[in-house]
Amino acid sequence: MTRFFFQSALLPGGWARNVAVRVENGTIITVEPDAKAATGDFAGFLGLPGLASLHSHTFQRGMAGLGEVRGQGEDSFWSWRQVMYRFLGVLGPDEVEAIAAQAFMEMLEGGFTAVGEFHYLHHAPDGTPYDDVGELSGRIAAAADQTGIGLTLLPVLYQQGGFGGAAPNQGQKRFLNSLDQYGSLFESAARAAQRLPDANIGIAPHSLRAVSPQALTEIVAGHSRGPIHIHIAEQVREVEDCIAWSGRRPVEWLGDHVALDRRWCLIHATHMTPHEGRLVARSGAVAGLCPLTEANLGDGIFDAPTMLKNGGAFGVGTDSNVQITAPGELRQLEYSQRLALKARNIFPRDAGTSTGEALYRGALSGGARALGRKIGGIEPGQRADFVVLGREACDAPIHDPAAMLDYYVFVADKLLIADVYVAGALRVRQGHHIAREAIAARYRRVLQRLKDS
Ligand SMILES: [Zn+2]
Structure with missing residues (x-):
């Protein structure tokens, strides 16, 4: 005691x-x-x-600051992604573990006590699976153990290069798994999580562009417990590609094809119509917002007023780990809204309420729900x-x-x-x-x- x-x-x-x-x-x-x-x-x-960072790719901590040089033409998420693909071409298991430990340590120093690691880097640099297909998941778990952060491991299913089964490019070969391989990966990751004193596991279909509808249905049906995280509607081009492929916007499509509920965490959910915003808010799914990364990548601004009006849940994640700070994520979340709405103190509901407290309490409960943990109070x-x-x-x-x-x-x-x-x-x-x-x-x-x- x-x-x-x-x-x-x-x-x-x-x-x-x-x-x-x-x-x-x-x-x-x-x-x-x-x-x-x-x-x-x-x-x-x-x-x-303690607050949860509900969405992180720890390896990206090692490339923080490397995407800030202007390239040819207009720079965007997509040109940043090319820098990221070049960086991860040189990462092996030791590097992945060392960078993860640094990122987890900085999360603890930055006011986060739990993390959802959305882990999609699975194979050797040439795309060959390691002898244990979950080798790198095990390295993430080891880094969590060294630092003591509360880990929710989210092994990612990544199958294809783009909507409609587009072929993957060279940069994506370390991410790719068939559904069968994913089964082995998940088992290995679950064993790694079990070796820790207090960790849990969930599933993460990467995005609608990287996973087929059939695989999405199967992976959800095959895991009846634990959190489900997916990247969605982060980029305008992603929304346009989704409409060209399906006739539907990403969040709309997802709402039509899966039963959204409190197990789901929709990462970014940046580009939504008010109708989609209401759909997410009323489903109980958490909007997994990554304000510093979204600002760094030029993604766009989340529709907070619709979410708040409809009692929606939100949490924050450090995502690319370009800067790791719990108060910093909350501050950026509020400031983006102030800039978009030309108003102040957006998150509190009632007059006389502290904005810091409204942001903090919101992110506590959304973070706990998104990670499926008894934390946040x-x-x-x-x-x-x-x-x-x-x-x-x-x-x-x-x-x-x-x-x-x-x-x-x-x-x-x-x-x-x-x-x-x-x-x-x-x-x-x-x-x-x-x-x-x-x-x-x-x-x-x-x-x-x-x-x-
Ligand atoms: Zn992400």
Whole structure:
């Protein structure tokens, strides 16, 4: 039994003072406001439930910053994708594991305690499957284990180069699996997840362009439990190609062909008509938003007003990991809406409500639903994931807890993070991961090797 004590904490019912939290085997047993601190408590200034990054491709952390040079003609998602394909041509298992560990460590330091790793890099650089088809999934799990982040492994089915069964290109050969191969991959990934103290698994048909309708039906029918994640409607060209192929827009098509519900997480869902927005909001599916990546790639802006009006669920993901920060994702989410709508404080429903808190609570519950985990609340039965604000090194002159959460999201960013716990275990102390030195040194060696190759 471990006891935590927070001077303030964000509980499901609101802010509370002097909160004692008892934890056993990584799970919260009791939560007691207006308690007294005791010797031996893990004490902190302001306790938040840990947030999930519901969508990540960790290997892309290694190419962060490499897609920022202007090319010939107009640069877009599609030209960025060419840079990404060249980068992953040189990644082997050791590199994948080292980069994943660095990314997971930075997520913990950036205020995330759980991650959905949407993993589509499966084979050797020439496209040959490793002896264990789930080799790289195992490497992702090993990296999660080294860092202590709560992992939801989402092995990806990627079958084809584009809508209507288009042939894959050279850059995609490391992703490709038949349905049969996917069965073996999923089993291997599930074994890797089971070896961790606390991880789960879901399925991830990559997108409507990379998976056939028949395979989508079969993979969903074959997995009756766990999260289902899919990329959808990220790019205008993707929407146009989908209409040319099927006569339907992507979200519309998906709604017609699968039973959308709370197991589904629709990644990006950027380009939707109000009708599609209502369809997603009312289905219980989570809109998996990746605001920093969507801004970096020039994807477009999600229709938040329709989602909020219809009680839709959303969460945030670090996706390309170009910059890893929980408050930064929430801030970009709100700022994109402000720019699009020429208005402020979009996410709170009621006057007098903090925008930081509305964003944070929304992303907590959407993230937990999308990953199928008991996380996202400081209450009995939930995993003891805490982000403790109030770092000694930060000179924020704020003592009111609600104002401090706004300060975290809009001003100080991760500088305000003191300690981070996952399942009751300390992973970040005073802003630094407890294994930072070794993980960062290995990452630097690997990137140097890649640069020299
Ligand atoms: Zn993605």
